Amino acid sequence: MTTxxxxxxxxxxxxxxxxxxxxxxxxxxxxxxxxxxxxLVVAILKGSFVFAADLIRALHVAGLAxxxxxxTLSSYRKGLTSSGQVHIVRDMEGDVRDRNVLLVDDIxxxxxxxxxxxxxxxxxxxxxxxxxxxxxxxxxxAVQIGADFKAFDCPNVFxxxxxxxxxxxxxxxxxxxxxxxxx
Ligand code: IMP
Ligand code: MG
Numbered sequence: 001m002t003t004x005x006x007x008x009x010x011x012x013x014x015x016x017x018x019x020x021x022x023x024x025x026x027x028x029x030x031x032x033x034x035x036x037x038x039x040l041v042v043a044i045l046k047g048s049f050v051f052a053a054d055l056i057r058a059l060h061v062a063g064l065a066x067x068x069x070x071x072t073l074s075s076y077r078k079g080l081t082s083s084g085q086v087h088i089v090r091d092m093e094g095d096v097r098d099r100n101v102l103l104v105d106d107i108x109x110x111x112x113x114x115x116x117x118x119x120x121x122x123x124x125x126x127x128x129x130x131x132x133x134x135x136x137x138x139x140x141x142a143v144q145i146g147a148d149f150k151a152f153d154c155p156n157v158f159x160x161x162x163x164x165x166x167x168x169x170x171x172x173x174x175x176x177x178x179x180x181x182x183x
Pocket of ligand 1: 047105106107111112113114157158159160164166
């Protein structure tokens with residue numbers, strides 16, 4: 001494993017920018033192959049904003065013209081672990097009725113966030129709801145849900161960067177890394 005920059009030397013790189021770009025581009029072509037009419041990308045904030053920004057541009061290259069919406073969800077985290085209940089901090093603006101939706105999130109861990117969002121948009125009348133995550137962590141799954149599309153399986157460590165934070169920090173890093181405690 002390589003390390004981050006000197007400024008961020010407590011962070012060890014897990015997925016570097018080139019690896020991320022390669023997977024994001026490949027995912028976009030997998031998604032395009034479904035030939036979904038009028039695709040609506042719903043990015044779950046805050047963690048997925050960098051991934052979603054890269055993904056929609058890769059979708060363009062793959063020949064799609066998705067619309068994009070944002071929904072801020074919170075799962076009442078205490079420190080680094082999720083406590084369970086998901087709630088809507090800020091809802092999306094548009095209507096999902098009869099739309100083919102692609103939900104985009106940073107990490108699938110317990111599954112509660114993605115299951116909540118999927119159920120919500122289905123209940124609102126979406127024609128289809130598919131899920132796309134940057135990282136899949138399997139160890140703490142509490143709800144039976146898998147991602148239709150995932151860039152990487154991720155080790156069971158707390159990760160930051162590429163939009164993901166620890167206490168509001170590190171979202172700006174162009175790679176995914178793990179916090180190295182006490183380093
Ligand atoms: P789930 O509801 O347990 O699947 O949690 C998913 C959400 O928890 C993700 O959207 C992230 O915002 C957050 N999360 C889970 N693991 C990490 C991590 O390692 N770093 C940063 N955020 C995380
Ligand atoms: Mg999140």
